[in-house]
Amino acid sequence: MTEQPADTEPTDVSDSRRMPSWLPRAMVLALLLLGLFEIAGWAAHKLLHIFIVLLVAFFISLAMEPAVDALAARGIPRGLGTALVFVLVNGAVIIFAIALGVLLVQTVGQGVTELPGLLDRLIDWINATFHQHLTLDQVRDRLLHDSDAVQNYAEQAADKGIGLSGTVLGGLGELALIAVFSIYLTADGPKLRRNVCSLLPPRRQDAVLRAWDLAIEKTGGYLYSRALLAVISAVCHGVFLALIGLPNALALGIWFGVIASFVPTIGTYVAALLPILVALTDQPLDAVWIIVFAVLYQWFQDYLLQPRITARTVDVNAAVALLAVLCGGALLGAVGALLAIPATATVQGFFSAYVKRYEVPEDPRIERTGKSDSPKGRDRRPTR
Helix, strand or coil, rough: CCCCCCCCCCCCCHHHCCCCHHHHHHHHHHHHHHHHHHHHHHHHHHHHHHHHHHHHHHHHHHHHHHHHHHHHHCCCHHHHHHHHHHHHHHHHHHHHHHHHHHHHHHHHHHHHHHHHHHHHHHHHHHHHHCCCCCCCHHHHHHHHCCCHHHHHHHHHHHHHHHHHHHHHHHHHHHHHHHHHHHHHHHCCCHHHHHHHHHHCHHHHHHCCCCCHHHHHHHHHHHHHHHHHHHHHHHHHHHHCCCCCCCCCCCCCCCHHHHHHCEEEEEEHHHHHHHHHHHHHHHHHHHHHHHHHHHHHHHHHHHHHHHHHHHHHHCCHHHHHHHHHHHHHHHHCHHHHHHHHHHHHHHHHHHHHHHCCCCCCCCCHHHHHHCCCCHHHHHHCCCCC
């Protein structure tokens, strides 16, 4: 048996099992960070609504800024110029809302007037197709016979009406907040930019101001170009609908111009649905003429009118605009869909200003003309 050396001391097993001195501090720090993260998430969830209101107000202020700057350059005080632009913009919105309301009321009234005749034709079609012998009185009696179902439907409609009234009041409150913030942001635009730049070093201030000016130029220019297209479209469609004798031609023209200009890609076809429905209740043949005119005007706007109007602003590609609206709607709902195109126009302006592009020579492979035997194509062939 070998003996243990005298200078070797037995190891203390308890030292290896002792908790490191840094571990309690790390656990406390992790708990603090987790608590701060939870508080930040809770605050962000509570303040998200206010952030969206401020975002909408900021984009509205960007759109109003060029007009306010133009008035200020002519000696009008900035606060008064902001008020004038705000009144004009909201006046246009109110006119559109009134025209749409009158149009809906008259369309519903006309539909109610035409409803008995439509029901008679529908019952005649059902009888001829399915070999039935129904009458309008029998259908009415069967619908009213189940009084419980009618009563339940009425109660549900009343509950939805109460909820809708609350939603409308909440929406009006949000619009008031957006209006107040947009007025302040526009009227105090120079002061706001000065305060932001005071927080940055001098070498960063120029970049921030250039980005801010670019956002104002692209957002305002895009919205103004769409507004001009909406006015032209409203006049053209209103005159056409009046010529064919369609009721409420002025209101339908305003509806057509606004929807067709501010809804990307499919706006014209969405706007055409309402005039087509009105025409079907009055003169069904007019619906065909409305479709033909809408298609022709869409071609005229896309290839002749819009390139000239948007030559000095940003013209967003139709597919890109539709994708931006879908993404904005998925992120922020209706507000995101509304702000998607101005935001896309601003981002596209940033790319056009800061991303370097190179000249591309003429090449039949780009245009896909199929003329590979052109002189330029033959010049590129190697000679033997």
